[in-house]
Amino acid sequence: MIGRLHGTLLEKQAPFLLLDVSGVGYELQAPMTTFYALPELNQTATLYTHLAVSETAQQLFGFARRSDRDLFRTLIKVNGVGPKMAVAILSGMDAGQIARCVHEDNVTALVKVPGVGKKTAERLVIELRDKLAAPATGGDLLSPAPSAAASVGADSEAESALIALGYKPTEATRMVAAAKRVQPEASAQELIRLSLKKVAG
Structure with missing residues (x-):
């Protein structure tokens, strides 16, 4: 089992990233909370990993914090x-x-996540109540993202990330357009954050 990787970040196209570890490129999937914590390309990064094996695929997931992997x-x-x-x-x-x-x-709030229906959301509430500590009061529903310079193709990158997270293409386009009206010069990560924040209300 691969539990942790430390190497050079070569690519990041949410939700996928490529990490070079001693000449071997590991392709991982990661949530946006991890993408917000990643360094710039060609910088070193450490990720806690989880290997999911099914009949049709083997997928490696990466997380910036051990606690995020545990929650996953x-x-x-x-x-x-x-x-x-x-x-x-x-x-x-x-x-x-x-x-x-x-x-x-x-x-x-949970049913607004792509793919989470009411029954699944109710199961999450019931099954996780005894496994997750009660949180401190206050704070935004969405985790904040650090500021970043706007990049070429930010709209397309943000839309691709939202589609990969389960949103329909037309819905992703609408969400990004709404985010652009709020912050016209936003980077792809900022557009994704704003889009998700609007969904969560």
Whole structure:
């Protein structure tokens, strides 16, 4: 089992990234909360990993913090929650915010995540209540992203990331357009953050 990787960040196209470890390129999927914490390209990065093996694929997931990986592993143990859905949940909320939704029975916020229906959201609330510590009060529903310079193709990159997280292409385009109206010069990561924040309300 691969538990941790340390190497040079070669590519990052949410939700995928490529990490060079001693000449071997590892392709990983990561939630947006991890992307916000990544350094610039060609800089060193350390990721805690989880290898998901199924009949059709082997997927490696990366997380900036061990606690995020632990929460990912807790999420995928819930009936009806697979790795892709867990990544989508962690892309919009950090551990504390997910815990707040669970302890406040906030099913409404959870069903806004792509692929999470009402029954799945209710299972998340029931099954995670005893596994997640009650969060501190206050804070935004979405984790903040550090500021970054706007880049060429930010709109397209943001739309691709949202589609990869489970949103329909037309919905992703609409979400990014709305985010651009709020912050015209936003980078791709900022557009994704703003789009997810608007969904979560």
